[in-house]
Amino acid sequence: MDALASRRSEVTRSASESKRGHAWGGLWVTFLLAILGFLVIYPVLMLLLGALTDTNPVVEGISLRHLSVTNFLTVLANPNVAEALANTLIACGGGTLIAVVIGLLFSWIVVRTNTPFKGFIAAASILPLFAPPLVAGVAWAILGSPKTGLINTMFKWVGLDWRVDFYSMWGLVFVFGIYYAPYVYMFTASALRNMDPSLEEAAEISGASAFATLFTVTFPLIMPAIVSGMLLSFIVMLGIYGIPAVLGAPTNLAVLTTYIFKLTNWSPPLYNTAAAVAIILMVVTSLLVFLQQKVLSGRSYTTVAGKAFRPRSLDLGRWRWFTFGLGIVYLLVVVVLPSLALIVAAFRKFMFIRDVASLFDARQYSLMHFYSIFDNPLTLRSIYNAVEVGLITAVVGGALAFAIGYTIHRTQVTGRRWIDVISTLPVAIPGLVVGVAYLWAWIGIPGGLYGTIWILALAFIARFMPDTVKSLSTSFMQIHRELEEAAWVCGKGVLGTIRTIVLPLARPGVIASMTLLFVLAIRELGSSLFLYTSNTMVMSVLLLDYYEGGNLGKTAAFSIVQTVLLGVLIGGANWLSRGAAPSSVARTG
Amino acid sequence: MTGRIFANIAAIAGIAGLALAWSAAAQAQEFGSPELIAAAKAEGRLVFYTANFAEVEQQVIKAFNKRFPEIKVEMVRAPGGQLITRVKTEAAAGKLIADVVDHSDRALMQPMADMFQDYAPPNAADYNPDAQIAPQLWPRATLVWSIAYNTELVKNPPKTWMDLTKPEYNKLTGQVIAPSGGTTWTRVMFERQVLGEDYWAKQAATRPVLYPSGAPMSDSLVRGEIAMGPLLYNAIYPKQKDGAPIQIFFPPEGAPVNPYATGIPKTAAHPNAAKLFLNWCLSKEGQTFMIKELGNLTSLKVPPAFPEGFDPKVVKVWFPKFDEYVKLQATWVADWNKTYGYAQ
Numbered sequence: 032m033d034a035l036a037s038r039r040s041e042v043t044r045s046a047s048e049s050k051r052g053h054a055w056g057g058l059w060v061t062f063l064l065a066i067l068g069f070l071v072i073y074p075v076l077m078l079l080l081g082a083l084t085d086t087n088p089v090v091e092g093i094s095l096r097h098l099s100v101t102n103f104l105t106v107l108a109n110p111n112v113a114e115a116l117a118n119t120l121i122a123c124g125g126g127t128l129i130a131v132v133i134g135l136l137f138s139w140i141v142v143r144t145n146t147p148f149k150g151f152i153a154a155a156s157i158l159p160l161f162a163p164p165l166v167a168g169v170a171w172a173i174l175g176s177p178k179t180g181l182i183n184t185m186f187k188w189v190g191l192d193w194r195v196d197f198y199s200m201w202g203l204v205f206v207f208g209i210y211y212a213p214y215v216y217m218f219t220a221s222a223l224r225n226m227d228p229s230l231e232e233a234a235e236i237s238g239a240s241a242f243a244t245l246f247t248v249t250f251p252l253i254m255p256a257i258v259s260g261m262l263l264s265f266i267v268m269l270g271i272y273g274i275p276a277v278l279g280a281p282t283n284l285a286v287l288t289t290y291i292f293k294l295t296n297w298s299p300p301l302y303n304t305a306a307a308v309a310i311i312l313m314v315v316t317s318l319l320v321f322l323q324q325k326v327l328s329g330r331s332y333t334t335v336a337g338k339a340f341r342p343r344s345l346d347l348g349r350w351r352w353f354t355f356g357l358g359i360v361y362l363l364v365v366v367v368l369p370s371l372a373l374i375v376a377a378f379r380k381f382m383f384i385r386d387v388a389s390l391f392d393a394r395q396y397s398l399m400h401f402y403s404i405f406d407n408p409l410t411l412r413s414i415y416n417a418v419e420v421g422l423i424t425a426v427v428g429g430a431l432a433f434a435i436g437y438t439i440h441r442t443q444v445t446g447r448r449w450i451d452v453i454s455t456l457p458v459a460i461p462g463l464v465v466g467v468a469y470l471w472a473w474i475g476i477p478g479g480l481y482g483t484i485w486i487l488a489l490a491f492i493a494r495f496m497p498d499t500v501k502s503l504s505t506s507f508m509q510i511h512r513e514l515e516e517a518a519w520v521c522g523k524g525v526l527g528t529i530r531t532i533v534l535p536l537a538r539p540g541v542i543a544s545m546t547l548l549f550v551l552a553i554r555e556l557g558s559s560l561f562l563y564t565s566n567t568m569v570m571s572v573l574l575l576d577y578y579e580g581g582n583l584g585k586t587a588a589f590s591i592v593q594t595v596l597l598g599v600l601i602g603g604a605n606w607l608s609r610g611a612a613p614s615s616v617a618r619t620g
Numbered sequence: 621m622t623g624r625i626f627a628n629i630a631a632i633a634g635i636a637g638l639a640l641a642w643s644a645a646a647q648a649q650e651f652g653s654p655e656l657i658a659a660a661k662a663e664g665r666l667v668f669y670t671a672n673f674a675e676v677e678q679q680v681i682k683a684f685n686k687r688f689p690e691i692k693v694e695m696v697r698a699p700g701g702q703l704i705t706r707v708k709t710e711a712a713a714g715k716l717i718a719d720v721v722d723h724s725d726r727a728l729m730q731p732m733a734d735m736f737q738d739y740a741p742p743n744a745a746d747y748n749p750d751a752q753i754a755p756q757l758w759p760r761a762t763l764v765w766s767i768a769y770n771t772e773l774v775k776n777p778p779k780t781w782m783d784l785t786k787p788e789y790n791k792l793t794g795q796v797i798a799p800s801g802g803t804t805w806t807r808v809m810f811e812r813q814v815l816g817e818d819y820w821a822k823q824a825a826t827r828p829v830l831y832p833s834g835a836p837m838s839d840s841l842v843r844g845e846i847a848m849g850p851l852l853y854n855a856i857y858p859k860q861k862d863g864a865p866i867q868i869f870f871p872p873e874g875a876p877v878n879p880y881a882t883g884i885p886k887t888a889a890h891p892n893a894a895k896l897f898l899n900w901c902l903s904k905e906g907q908t909f910m911i912k913e914l915g916n917l918t919s920l921k922v923p924p925a926f927p928e929g930f931d932p933k934v935v936k937v938w939f940p941k942f943d944e945y946v947k948l949q950a951t952w953v954a955d956w957n958k959t960y961g962y963a964q
Contacts, residue, residue: 470706
């Protein structure tokens with residue numbers, strides 16, 4: 032009788048506990064949805080309104096009287112839009128292909144082989160991330176212009192009859208590919224590192240060659256990481272303005288971003304049309320995200336379980352010098368050549384280079400561009416502002432992305448699918464249009480958000496939420512549930528489990544994601560353009576000012592300053608976290 | 621006799637003294653009353669929105685600060701279309717931060733004239749009334765078109781606008797696109813009205829490289845990506861001054877001129893500093909600085925100076941008729957885009 036009573040009371044208690052858990056879960060989801068509503072839904076609605084009307088919602092007031100699909104249909108019927116869309120898909124598709132080959136190759140070389148100087152190759156593999164797209168574009172224009180490019184000047188000097196032309200679709204695809212390979216690298220390297228090698232050993236014992244194992248066991252196992260990296264690099268390319276702006280402009284090769292930029296830049300500006308084009312971009316991206324979900328759903332990719340192991344490294348024998356050579360070539364193409372081009376442009380008075388002799392003429396070089404950028408008081412201010420925005424974005428955005436990622440992948444609360452969908456939305460909106468949407472949405476909010484550094488930080492947090500959530504989720508997906516369940520069994524609550532199990536295990540991923548967020552925020556141009564004011568000028572906007580001001584020398588000089596600064600900051604963060612986090616940023620990407 | 625001479629001398633001295641006193645007073649009044657200057661210094665700063673190039677305006681601010689070091693000018697620079705959207709949106713939300721708005725496209729500024737407060741510089745009477753589109757808006761900067769070429773690449777340089785249509789310059793010329801803004805629209809209008817209905821078609825036949833604005837085009841010209849083309853004088857002159865291999869000339873058929881429209885919003889938080897800044901920019905000293913150092917023209921009736929290579933006896937400046945400037949823009953720019961194969 033006693034036993035029965037106590038059992039009954041236990042049942043009631045656990046029922047009431049689960050009810051309480053439900054209530055907390057509901058409250059938590061409401062809280063997240065409210066944040067997402069403010070950061071994502073409200074601006075997207077403003078954008079939709081813009082696409083479907085011909086008015087500025089802030090100036091003319093939000094009225095549905097002018098609502099019509101005319102604007103949208105005009106855009107759909109415009110052959111230039113179709114051409115820009117086709118160019119975009121070709122450039123990003125080709126670029127992604129190259130990025131996957133390079134990223135996968137180098138993550139394998141670094142994590143799984145005994146190639147000499149692996150750390151060095153690892154560092155080289157992520158270096159392109161530091162270069163803002165505009166800088167990459169400018170550097171490759173200096174190198175690869177069909178008329179004045181340094182590569183062609185060199186060919187002529189050596190007496191070769193070769194010519195390269197980077198002002199073309201091929202140039203665009205190539206530059207996209209080499210600059211966005213780090214995204215694939217970041218995902219695949221951490222997946223390879225965290226993978227249980229017993230499956231590979233099994234393949235080998237069964238008589239499969241190292242090569243066959245790679246393609247039948249290793250790569251299929253890290254498929255979520257490959258697909259995520261591929262998708263992310265494709266989507267990031269979709270939104271890049273700087274590279275196609277510089278390389279595509281001379282031959283009038285337009286992609287959607289440059290087309291949207293043009294629309295907002297013309298006099299009078301056509302924002303409503305730009306918003307409509309942005310909707311097309313959103314649809315394309317949403318399709319891709321849907322496709323990825325479809326491909327990955329229903330399969331288990333858990334490879335991190337509660338078992339200790341060390342990733343194996345393959346002895347390549349003499350071939351290891353070949354893989355080392357590949358690393359050197361990559362470093363040369365992605366880092367050394369563009370840096371040399373920028374250094375020449377930054378220190379040279381004028382960029383007219385008749386021949387190789389003139390290139391090495393010391394009289395042509397001076398520090399004048401550096402003097403002149405530091406003579407401008409905006410330069411130091413923009414550096415300070417950019418770092419501040421970057422830090423706020425990384426910390427707040429990282430925490431929010433963790434909360435979202437955990438809720439989506441590790442809880443059963445109702446409404447988590449909605450959180451997933453909404454937090455992925457911003458991926459589809461190009462930065463430039465997002466800037467206008469945020470301006471429209473947030474300028475009227477009382478409390479003076481407009482004109483502060485926070486409006487920029489909020490825009491970046493919203494804009495890069497999908498990137499951060501995706502990169503964090505990969506590290507969640509690899510942690511087996513049994514580890515969390517063990518903590519629950521031992522009596523830990525949800526927060527306790529997160530603190531003692533999930534956070535420590537996912538730490539490399541969290542740190543890498545925050546670093547990525549910091550870099551992305553410092554480089555971000557499109558959404559800054561409308562949100563900065565005289566007090567909150569950031570580096571990327573000033574860089575565009577220098578570029579648009581037609582000053583290649585100052586643009587290059589400021590690029591070098593920016594790149595060195597990013598390198599120092601990230602190197603510093605890496606060094607500081609070395610004791611705390613065993614997996615440094617350079618290793619995880 | 622001696623008395624008369626004496627009286628004359630006294631009179632002359634008196635007049636001279638008067639003139640001196642008057643000119644000293646004028647000097648003091650040139651940039652504004654002592655009260656305005658004191659009030660401006662008390663405000664200590666102003667926010668300046670401009671569509672002109674940031675670097676060019678940085679020099680203007682520096683020159684202004686030589687005269688008034690106490691006043692800090694904070695600049696927000698954006699291309700024309702983006703600047704207008706920002707101003708309109710900020711104003712509608714009641715958060716316009718600008719104390720001065722400076723724009724190249726007068727057609728976009730005119731409908732917004734009511735947003736600006738009544739303002740006139742001390743030397744208002746010296747300005748050409750045709751350069752103004754509304755009493756509140758002033759031609760702070762006046763830009764002029766020229767043709768420039770790279771002396772390292774061009775052995776047989778063009779001498780006229782019509783020369784830019786020569787087949788021998790195929791693929792060597794550059795053009796700033798017509799929809800880029802007010803200044804380019806002025807040039808395009810000039811080409812069709814003065815050089816002939818078929819000028820665009822002939823020029824487009826040489827397959828020029830198209831640029832979104834004058835600054836990247838001037839940079840390309842220095843690098844040798846293109847060999848020649850029409851450029852705003854102030855976009856290329858500073859590079860020539862620094863020693864770039866560039867030659868600039870004003871073609872005999874005419875030099876299209878575009879005055880800016882600049883005003884002080886009613887909501888300006890630093891109205892006195894804004895007035896003093898505009899007074900200085902519009903003064904003889906300010907205009908002379910912009911002409912000599914930046915390569916601008918001026919809308920003053922009697923120009924205090926001319927940019928290098930600009931002979932007022934030879935060069936025919938061309939001002940667009942403002943009603944046509946507003947009326948023709950949409951259709952003519954669309955025609956231009958079609959002729960030059962520019963996707964819009």
